[in-house]
Amino acid sequence: MKKFAVLLLVLAMVFSFAACGGEKDTQVDVEPGLLRVAMLSDMATMDVAQTTDDYFVPMNVFDRLFEVKVVGDGVTDIVPSLVDTYSAADDSVTYNFTLKEGLKFSNGSALTASDVQFTFERLLTAGGVNDDIPLEVLGAAELQAGTADTLAGFVVADDLNFSITLAAPNAGFIAELTSPAISIVDKETFSEGFGMKIEETIGSGPYKVTEWVVNDHYTLEYNENYWGTAPTATKVVVNIVPDPSTQNLMYQNGELDMIDLGELDTSIVESTYKTKYADKIITSRRVGLTYFAMNANDEYLSDINVRKAIQMAVDRDAIVAGIFNNQATVEHGIIPAGVWGYNEDITKIPYDLEAAKQLLTDAGYAEGEVTIEIAMDSTSSSGTQLVIQVIQQNLIAAGINAQIKTYDESSWLALRNSGEMDCFVATWTMDYNDPANIMYTFYGSEAKTKIRSLNYADTEVMARVAAASSIIDDDARRAEYQALEEIIVIEDAAWLPLYENTHLFAIGDRVADFTPHWAGYTNFYAIDMIMK
Amino acid sequence: MLKSIASRIGQTLIVIVGVAMLIFFLLRIVPGNAVATMMSEHADAATIARISAELGLDKPWYVQFWIYITGALHGDFGTSYALHRPVKELLLLSFPNTVKLAVLAALVAWIIGVLAGIVAAQKKNGFLDRIFMGFSLLGVSMPVFMVAMILQYTIAYKLHWLPISGGDSLKCFILPAIALGWNSAGSIARLTRSTLLEVLQEDYIDTARAKGRSQMGVIVLHALRNAMLPVLTMMALQLSSLLSGAVITETVFGINGIGRLAVDAISGRDIPLLQGTVLFTTVLVVLGNLVADCLYTVLDPRIRKEA
C-alpha cells in the first residue's frame, strides 16, 4: 500500500511537471530570406508527367506559358508568363504564340519554342499521368499510339514562335495552359534522372532545387537566371512533417514561417489561430467542391425519388457550421464558386427532412427499406470522415438505412473505378479556371461517369458536356454549362454538391505577406511569399 | 568457444532465411492493388497492368520469390511504389537516423536504468528505492506515445528547451531518445535491482567486503559485473523492443527513420518498401542478438570454458 502511495506521488509529480512551464518566445537565428514550411508527405517525383499531386517543385522550379494571377478578392486573371504575345484564330482551333526573348533555364541554356514542343510531346509519350491537355492537340493520339513521330498540331516557326492546332475547338485552351501539368522542361539537358535527381531537373522558374533528403526535407534556392523579378524568399526549406499537430507546434514555436491550417482541425484554428494569430491568417478559397456521389446503377439509387430524398435529407448548412465552423460555403451546383462560369442563381436544393421522408413514402418505400453503403477511404481526412458520419445520420433520420464501410485507399479506388461503389464523399480541386475541368471530367462520357461510380444515364447530356468546350462565344458557352448543370443537379438529381472549403494559412513573424495559389492549393508559389 | 559461436552463426543464418520467407509470404496475401494506389486518380486499367508488369507483380509467386531473395542477397530490395526510389536508398537514408535514435535511447535507458537499479538496490526498501521503482513501473506501464506526447508538450512546447520535431542535429534527438529509452529504462532498472540484490547475497561479495572493499567498490568491481550478465541479455532483447518503439517515436517526433518508413509503407501499401524495411530491421536485430551472445561468451568465463 505504501508503494502505491509513492506511485501516486510520482504520478502527481509527472503531471504537475507536465502542467507547468511558462510561455516564452524563442529567438531562433534564421538566415534572412529563408522560408521554412512543412508538408505532410514527401514528393514522389519532381516530374510533372508522373504526378498530379506533387506540384510544389513544378510550380516553383518551372514556368508555364500562362499563369493565373489573383487580382482581387476572389477575382483572377490569366496572364502570359513565358509567352510574350499570342493570338487565337476565331475558330479556337489554332493558337499562335511568341515567347519572351532571352529566356534561360537555370543551367544557362536558352528556352526556345522547341523546348515547349518537347514538353508537349514528352507528356504524351512518357506514359505519365498528365497527358489530358496535350491530347487535345491535333495528332496527339497518333503520336501516343506510335503511328506518328511528331506532334502534327505543334509547329515551331523559329526559336520564339510556334503554333498549336487542336483536334477540336476549345475556347478554354489558354486557361488549361496555366495548369502546372504544362511546365516547360529543357529539351537539351533532359535525361533519365529528370524528376528524381536534383541536378538533372532543370527548369526556368524562380527557383532551383539544391537539396532533396527523401522523407526529411528539400531545399529550393533562387535561380539567378530567372527572367522575372527576384523573390524575397531566396531559399525555401520544405520540411516533411507527417503529423499536422506537430506542424501546429512547430509554427507556434517559431520553427515554421507558414502553416497550412487546412490540415488542422477547425476547432484548433478557431481556438488558437483565430485568437492568438488572428492577424497572421491568410484566407483563400479552395476552388473546387466536395460532393456526395450517388451511383445510378444501384438498386435504390437508380430511382430518382431516392436521389431527390437524399438531396433534401442532408443538412449541408449544419455540416458547414458544425464541422467547419463556417470555414466553408455550401455549394449548390457542379461548377464551384471562384471558377469562370459559376452560377450564383442555380436552383438551390433545400434541406427538408419531412419532404424527403414523404418522397420516400410516396415512392412506396417502407422506413429503413432503402439501403445504401457509403464507402469511406480510411486515409481520408478526419474532416471528410466526420462529414460522412453526419450524412449517415441525416440519411438514417430520413428513414434510409445508410451504412458506412471503410476501405483502405487502394481498395477504395479500385472499387470506385470499377463503377460499383454505392456512395462516397470526395473533393475535386480545380486544375485550371474553366468549367470544363470539372464538367468534362465527371460527365464528359460514359467511361468518365463510370470511373467515378456515377453511372450517369443520359448520354445526350453527356454529349452536350463534351461539345460545350468548343463553343467559341464565352457567353454561349457559359450558358450551356449552366443549363447542363441545372439538368444534372436539379432535374436528374444525379449530383449532391456539399460545400467548398475555405483554405486558411497562417504566416509567421518573418513573413510580410502571402498570396496563396488561386485555387487554394496547398502548394503555393514561393515567389508570392513576401519576406520581411 | 569458436565452435559454439560457429553454431550460433549457423542458427542465425537459418533464422534470417526464415524471416525472409515469412515476410515474403505475409505480404503476398495482401488485398488491394498497390499499383492502383500508387497511380491514384488518373490510372486506367492499361496503365496499371503496364506498371504491374514493370514491377514484376504479374509473375507467379515463386518467380517473384526468387527475384526477391536473389535481390535481397545483393542488397536490392526493389523500388518503392510510392517514392519511386530504390528501397535500399531509402533504407540507407533513414538507417542512420534510427541508429542515432536507438543508440541515444539505449544510452538513456542503460544509464538511467542501471544507475537507478544500483541506487534502489543499495537503499533496498528505502525511500529512494520506492521512488525509483515507482518510476520504473511507470516506465514499463506508460505507452511510448504517451511519454513522447508529454515530453513534446512540456520540454519542447511549453519550456522551449528542445525542438519539437525532427531535424539533423543531435539536439533534435534528445527528446525522442528519452521517450524511447524511458520504457526500457524501467525494465532495466527493475532487472538491475533484482539481479544486483541477488548477487549481493553471494558469498564472494562477503569475500570482497572482508578484503576491505568499500560498498561502492564492491558493487562496481564485483557485483555489477556479475549482475550485468542477465542485464546484458536483456539489453540485446531490448534492441528489438527499441526498434518497435522507434516506430511510434519516429512518427510522433517526425524523425525520418526506419520505423516511420514502415508506417509510411503500410499507409501507402508500398509492399517493396515494407518488405525491405521489415527484413532489414529484423536482420539487424538478429545480428544484434548474435553479437550480444558472443559478448556474453567473452564476459562470462564459465561459458567460455563449457564451449
Add this chain to the structure above:
Amino acid sequence: MEQEYTLQIENLRSSFLTDNGEVKAVNEVSINVPKGSIVGIVGESGCGKSMTARSVMRLLKYPGKIMGGSILLEGKDLTQLSEKEMQSVRGGEISMIFQEPMTSLNPVVKVGKQVSEAAMLHQNISAAEAKELVLEIFRRVGISEAEKRYESFPHQLSGGLRQRVMIAMAMICRPKLLIADEPTTALDVTVEAQILKLMKQLRDETGMSIIIISHNLGVIAELCDYVYVMYAGRVVEEADVFTLFESPRHPYTKGLLNSVSALELEQERLETIPGSVPNLRRLPAGCAFCARCAYAMEYCPEQLPQLQEVAHGHRVRCHLVEGGAANGEE
C-alpha cells in the same frame, strides 16, 4: 600473568531487526583471543557463531545489527570505528575466510586478480609488486604452478585449491587475526586435513591469532587452543581444548561430544541430542537448552543461569554447576 589478547569481545549483542521485532542472534557474548592462539567456536547451526564472527568484521547481513558490547582489536574498539576505518581493518588487520570456497570467489574475475586486489587495497604497491606478492603467497599456501593459477578463473580450480586461494587472500596482508568460518566443511576429508595443517603452520610462522568457527568438534580438537561453545546466541561453556574435551560440564557440550564419540565408536545407535535448535523468537526466559536437557529442573525455563567459573579459564552457563549439584552429577 598478564595475558596479551589480539581480540576481546565483551558483552556483544547482535540482532536481526525485522518487521516483526528484534531477534537476538548474539546475546551478551564475550570471547577472548590470546595473541598467537587458535580459538574455536562450536555450536549447531543457528547458534550465533557465524553472526559473532560477522559482527567482528562488521559484515552483518541485512537486517542484522550490532546492538551493544565492544569488540577490541588490540585495544581498539571496532564497534566505534567509522565505516571507512573499518574498511582498512578488514583484510588488513582481520581477514576472514568463508565456508564455501565454491561460491566465495567471484566467478568472473581471475583468482590472481582477486588476491592481488586484497594486497593493493591495504599496501601501497603497484600491480606488478602485488602480483609478485601473490605468487609468493600462493607458493606458501601450497598452490603449485602459481603462475598458471594466477590466470585461472575460480571454476577451473578444485575445492581445496580454491580454499587455498581464499587463505592466500586472507594472509596476503599479514593480518593480526584470521577468522575462518567453517573453512573445511565443504571439503572432503583428506583436503580438510591439509587445509587445517596449513592453517596451523601459518599460525606458527606468523604468530597471528585465528578464530575457527565450526560445528565439527574434530576440527576443533585438532586445531584449537581454546574453545567456546555457543547455544542459541549465548556462550554456554568455555575452556581450553583439553579441559573441554576431558571434562565437559554443560549438558549441551556433553551431548555434542557424545554424538561425535558415537560416530567414532561406530556404535549401533547414534546418540544425538534430542529435539532441535529453538526458535530465537520464542526463547524461554531462562536456559534456552532446557527443553532438550535431560537434567532440566523446574526453574530452568524461568531463570537464566550465569556463566560460572568452575576451574581456571573454564566457565559454564548451567544451573547444575551453580548450586554445586552438577559436580557430583555423573
Add this chain to the structure above:
Amino acid sequence: MHEEQLNPTLHSEEIIGEAETFKNQLLRLKRENKLAVFSAFVIFLFILAAVFAPLLTPYGYADEDIMNRLQPPSSEHWLGTDDAGRDVFTRLLYGARISLAVGIIPTMISILFGAMVGIIAGFVGGKVDAVIMRIADVMLAFPSMLLAMVIMYTLGDGIINIFLALALVNWASVARVVRSETLALKKSEYVEAARCIGVKQRVIMMRHILPNCLPSMIVLFTLNIPSSILAESSLSFLGVGIQLPQAAWGLMVNTGRQFFYSHPWLSLAPSIAIMIIVMAFNFLGDGLRDVMDPHLKK
C-alpha cells in the same frame, strides 16, 4: 547451513512446498502482497465497467453529436466530447472492453498454442523439436511491433485480426519457456515411471507434463496481458489497429492527439486508462509470480 536461515525475511520460504495448492497460493498472495490484491480489485473494476458500460452511461460509444464536438468536461459529459461529439467517458468504458479482450483473448490463444507446441517440441524432441524451435526463433527475431503491423496489413483492420496478430506474435516466447520446463519434467522419475509401464505419449503429455507447466503458464498469462494491451494501443495509435467509430484507447489517443494542446483530456484520459490497467496487470503478475513460481524470476 548457517545463520542465514534465521533471516526472518526468508521465513516465508518454509511454506513454499510442492504441495501448496493454487488456493493456498492465492491466500498467501492476499496475505503478503496488498498491492497485488489492490491491483486485482482495480482490474475487477475495469471488468465491471466494461461489462456494464451500457448501464453506466446514457450514450452509445459511436453516438455523434456534431454540434457539441470538443466540449470540455461537464456534468453531462464527464470527460467532455471528442472531435465528432462522442462522449469520451462512454468511449473510455467501451474501450475497456477492447483493451481487456485484447489483453486476455490473444494472450490465452498464444499461451495455449505456445504451451501445446512447447510440450510437443520438448517431449518429442529430435527433428520436430528442431523445426518448431527454429520457427519460434524466426518469430522471436522480429521486432514485435513490426511483425504485428505486417500481419495487420495482411489481414486487414478489425478486432479479430488484432487477436490473431497478437497471438501470432506472442506464442513463440511461451513455447520456449514451456519447452524448457518440459525438458526438465521429462527427466523426472514419475514421467520415467509412466513411460516404463507403457503409458502413451499423448497421455503423459496431458496428464503429467501439462499440469506441471500450469503455474508458469498462469504467470506468463498475467505478465503477457499488459504487453498485449500496450501492443494493441500502439497499433491503434498508428492507425493499423481498431478503426473508428469503434472505441479503443489507443485509437482515442490517436484521434485526440491533434487536440492535445487545446483539449488534452481527449488523449490523456485513455492514456491514463491504459497506464492504470497495464500497471495493475503488472503488479498482479509480479505478485502471482512471486507466490507461484519463485524460479521464474527473471
